[in-house]
Amino acid sequence: MFHRTLAGLCVVLGMLILMPESGRGAPLPIWDKVVTKGASRFKVLPQFNDEAVLDKETGLVWERSPSASTSNWANALNTCTGSIIGTRRGWRVPTISELMSLSDPSADNPSLTAGHPFQNVSIDDNYWSSTTDPGDASRALRERFGVGGGGVILGLKTDLARHWCVRGPGGEYGTP
Numbered sequence: 001m002f003h004r005t006l007a008g009l010c011v012v013l014g015m016l017i018l019m020p021e022s023g024r025g026a027p028l029p030i031w032d033k034v035v036t037k038g039a040s041r042f043k044v045l046p047q048f049n050d051e052a053v054l055d056k057e058t059g060l061v062w063e064r065s066p067s068a069s070t071s072n073w074a075n076a077l078n079t080c081t082g083s084i085i086g087t088r089r090g091w092r093v094p095t096i097s098e099l100m101s102l103s104d105p106s107a108d109n110p111s112l113t114a115g116h117p118f119q120n121v122s123i124d125d126n127y128w129s130s131t132t133d134p135g136d137a138s139r140a141l142r143e144r145f146g147v148g149g150g151g152v153i154l155g156l157k158t159d160l161a162r163h164w165c166v167r168g169p170g171g172e173y174g175t176p
Helices: 002-018 073-082 096-100
Strands: 042-044 052-055 061-063 126-132 139-144 151-156
Touching: 073 126, 096 126, 096 139
Parallel strands: none
Antiparallel strands: 042 052, 052 061, 126 139, 139 151
16 A cells, blocks of 8 residues: 555656646746747747847746946846836846857857847857856856857956846856
């Protein structure tokens, strides 16, 4: 009887893990999803005054037009945290993994999925991530969306780079 009860419990737990929604009705992320075309992967959100874009692959909401100004890492964190984009608060600087999820290694100038709806993406500047170098707290990772499918760059937090705000779960800030 113990084995039958345990087997039944495993089936129930397996169903809960595979269910697309949590018990509170919020969708769980599906990390094996691949949406290859920009027009079907990204959706400009009218409820955000068309100032934000939903990435259907990751479930994150991105600022449609990242800032053209540059700042150091701490100012980028503060700017995103204080931003109101599409009449909404709750923005942050993305982790390096989140930022890299926008990059298409087969694309150039910018290295974003073809058909993406983003505006004002620089191919010459780097974008801050919230990810601190684990070996040196004075450095953070950045992403470049230029030639060669983009790339990750490690730089001092006092350097100047652009920021691209994101909204959604995850992404804790590293050591300031």
